């Protein structure tokens with residue numbers, strides 16, 4: 001507490017009071033760095049204190065801090081932001097320090113941390129520190145543990161980082177609206193012992209979903225399940241950073257889920273072990289191998305692997321609707337239906353109308369349809385072999401020989417050694433697939449008890 005006696009004598013005494021009591025005054029607020037870019041910023045290496053391998057935030061950055069005595073001081077500013085969701089689409093979101101998600105906060109187990117939170121939103125807010133073990137009055141639940149932070153006001157949170165691990169921050173104040181608008185950030189606490197759980201590359205991102213109508217810029221905040229943008233750090237494929245990894249590196253990927261549904265996150269090419277949740281490190285004897293890890297709503301998971309297998313490995317949510325961008329969910333299934341005449345008729349009324357393809361939707365991955373302003377194709381993105389036909393929560397883990405330590409630049413597409421890519425053989429043409437309503441419509445449906453038809457090779 002600042003007593004009247006502390007206040008007499010001006011700033012010199014105040015500085016002393018701050019060091020003793022942890023209380024600070026307005027004059028002592030540190031700068032609030034801000035960024036307007038959605039490009040991945042280089043990791044922030046510690047200049048003092050215990051050594052650690054800093055995390056890299058996909059399409060994000062780490063919040064710089066300053067030391068004030070033995071306090072590590074950060075300044076978060078809650079404010080409206082412009083976020084590029086992927087090239088071609090920008091959203092008007094709420095976030096922190098210029099972007100959504102906010103910058104990653106990074107510190108070390110045992111650190112005394114002071115976080116200034118300034119509210120530049122049009123309504124009140126708070127910040128809750130998800131997973132941290134801190135005094136109740138620092139927990140950031142508006143109305144329950146503190147008054148809401150009114151627009152224009154600054155609050156201070158102070159606590160000691162009791163344990164290392166993977167955490168996040170978000171408002172606990174008009175929570176549904178503020179999280180639907182993109183307010184969230186990662187918080188990583190490194191172990192005090194630099195050798196404990198050390199990795200060579202440490203990636204972090206948050207999972208969220210937005211519902212932004214075609215041509216609109218602001219998310220609909222009342223949507224509960226039918227979102228159309230499934231994001232990692234408020235980005236969708238092909239806008240999500242690839243994970244550049246040097247062959248031989250020990251790698252950790254940390255993910256937190258602040259969307260309204262669980263996400264089974266799947267990585268190709270490797271098995272991995274879940275080593276950390278927002279509850280703490282998983283003891284070695286309790287880890288089991290996975291290739292997909294379900295990240296629950298309001299939960300965090302970190303997995304680790306040794307990057308011994310070079311390549312371009314797909315890394316994505318396994319809910320297939322979550323690897324699509326904005327799409328109508330009331331699309332009729334026209335597989336096997338001749339739609340040419342139907343499309344012609346409808347185009348008289350709606351010139352850009354395109355029915356779902358009669359052989360599936362894959363053709364959409366390559367076609368150049370006229371697009372309304374500020375939206376993204378449902379499936380898009382090209383690899384070295386053609387359209388990738390994805391969207392949403394999809395990225396590529398790029399394991400390469402010879403990358404520099406701490407070089408996170410995209411190394412380009414993988415050059416496969418000769419003879420290691422699936423290939424087409426020189427075979428006689430096979431019968432085209434049968435189409436209901438097509439030339440083979442009259443053919444009887446086989447019964448399940450019928451023997452499989454033999455392939456006729458000419």
Ligand SMILES: [Cu+2]
Nearest residue numbers: 263317319322
């Ligand atoms: Cu998902």
